[in-house]
Amino acid sequence: MPIKSEYPDVPVATEPFSGTFSHALWQHFSENPHKPALINAQNEQETVTFGEVILQGGAITGANQQSTQYEIKQQLEDSRSQVVFCSNTNLTCVLEAVKQNSRIKAVIVVGASLNDEYENQQPHNPLVISFNKVLHTEPAINKEKVKPNVDKDILILPYSSGTTGIPKGVMISHKNFGTMMNLLTNQFNTNVLPYIDKDFDYRKENQMLMLPFYHIYGFGMLINCLLNGSTGIILEKFEHQIFCKSIEKYKFRILMVVPPVLVWMAKSESILKYDISSVQLLFSGAAPAGKDLCQKLCSKFPSLKFIAQAYGMTELIVRKINSQLGDENFRLSDRGRSRKGMPGELHYRGPTIMMGYFNRPEATAETIDSEGWMKTGDVGYLDKDNFLYIIDRRKELIKVKGFQVAPAELEDVLLSHPNIKDCAVIGVPDRFSGELPKAYVVKANENLNEQEVLDFIKDKLAYYKHLKGGVEFIEEIPKSPAGKILRRFLRDMHCQKNKSKL
Numbered sequence: 001m002p003i004k005s006e007y008p009d010v011p012v013a014t015e016p017f018s019g020t021f022s023h024a025l026w027q028h029f030s031e032n033p034h035k036p037a038l039i040n041a042q043n044e045q046e047t048v049t050f051g052e053v054i055l056q057g058g059a060i061t062g063a064n065q066q067s068t069q070y071e072i073k074q075q076l077e078d079s080r081s082q083v084v085f086c087s088n089t090n091l092t093c094v095l096e097a098v099k100q101n102s103r104i105k106a107v108i109v110v111g112a113s114l115n116d117e118y119e120n121q122q123p124h125n126p127l128v129i130s131f132n133k134v135l136h137t138e139p140a141i142n143k144e145k146v147k148p149n150v151d152k153d154i155l156i157l158p159y160s161s162g163t164t165g166i167p168k169g170v171m172i173s174h175k176n177f178g179t180m181m182n183l184l185t186n187q188f189n190t191n192v193l194p195y196i197d198k199d200f201d202y203r204k205e206n207q208m209l210m211l212p213f214y215h216i217y218g219f220g221m222l223i224n225c226l227l228n229g230s231t232g233i234i235l236e237k238f239e240h241q242i243f244c245k246s247i248e249k250y251k252f253r254i255l256m257v258v259p260p261v262l263v264w265m266a267k268s269e270s271i272l273k274y275d276i277s278s279v280q281l282l283f284s285g286a287a288p289a290g291k292d293l294c295q296k297l298c299s300k301f302p303s304l305k306f307i308a309q310a311y312g313m314t315e316l317i318v319r320k321i322n323s324q325l326g327d328e329n330f331r332l333s334d335r336g337r338s339r340k341g342m343p344g345e346l347h348y349r350g351p352t353i354m355m356g357y358f359n360r361p362e363a364t365a366e367t368i369d370s371e372g373w374m375k376t377g378d379v380g381y382l383d384k385d386n387f388l389y390i391i392d393r394r395k396e397l398i399k400v401k402g403f404q405v406a407p408a409e410l411e412d413v414l415l416s417h418p419n420i421k422d423c424a425v426i427g428v429p430d431r432f433s434g435e436l437p438k439a440y441v442v443k444a445n446e447n448l449n450e451q452e453v454l455d456f457i458k459d460k461l462a463y464y465k466h467l468k469g470g471v472e473f474i475e476e477i478p479k480s481p482a483g484k485i486l487r488r489f490l491r492d493m494h495c496q497k498n499k500s501k502l
Contacts, residue, residue: 046085059155064481072097076101083107083108085109091109106129151173155176176354195281202230205230205253208246209222209225215482216312233252248276254283258284260483267444283308285309288408291412314354315374330348330349342381345375349372353372377394378393398435400436417456421442421443424439428491437467438470454467
């Protein structure tokens, strides 16, 4: 995969990377560093690090570059990592996080401004070494190749978002990930690409890599780019101007994004200053994008031929389900009973399901039963044509006098309002109804008021879906790096505000 970037050039080693990298790791450590941790730098050095560690039988656990010292410390200890790759930007934070962690043998610093003085800054364990130093290690040409056990060896150890509890390491094997890539590629090539070009040739295309590589979605994009031969254009982070300029320059036909990006594209006027007519297909995942949003995008950008959405979660990797494929299975269960046409929790089993949560057998047993069925926590239903519709997360459903209200449905309606930039809906306690829907709204127009929002929902949805829990205006909706709404922060905000009134 050729790699380009919108950022400054960096030196590239002339020696075979595979040899120099593996030899350096084995030279400094008595055992294979089987779980290096990558504190996301989102650059070309990170991409080659992925590949080399995997080829040498290792496994990767990735972390957000914006993670706090405490969060990094917890993940490094929980994952039992031995080597940490990070950038200059968060080196100080990482060094504080690895104190008292005897498993960490080295911290390898990547980035354009690297030098060889790091190892003098930390005379004791762990060794701090620059990426340049690693690349100048004499290559081990005759080193024996490692053959991983594809069924049992961990390939990547991403951490679940924490929206339903503390972050847990999700064990994804080579087979899990390889099967997912095959299934998703086949579905994409068969069901999506014909909408834009029946003779689509990946090798002639540029692909934007803008989602974080530590997230399963971003990692999948990277590996997909490597496998299909596209030229990868790396964006270190999502910035509106760079995003638009990159589309204009590299003429992407397909953009793989998350719903917050779709919302910005639909609402932004500044994007119209750029030529993005090359974009014919939008592929979205990590959270649902509503029908109204998709219709607005198609209306605003005439070049769009198709908008595709993928269903998935870290524990079963990225999935797009519209029928049973291969040896995968799914069922809808309502307290153990499957009822077609009625909402139920989606249970899934198949070769893409995680091996389990790392070092957490109890949590694994709560999620995957003895027959291999994984409880996704997502609620959906099958229509008369056997198409599956995902309504919302089971734990996020709002119960109003026994009626189920899906926050995603209300959010979809609210986002269709021209004066609403972004929004999120939660359930708040009520002594008579059990719960009531409450909306947090980011204004696109300062003249927007609460009554206008309330009336907008009243005109479109049934009475029990009305925002009787109120409307609160805020500056920004809290979201995970993958674009998922962090409703627990909004619930905490609501609780704190109501406590202060007592």
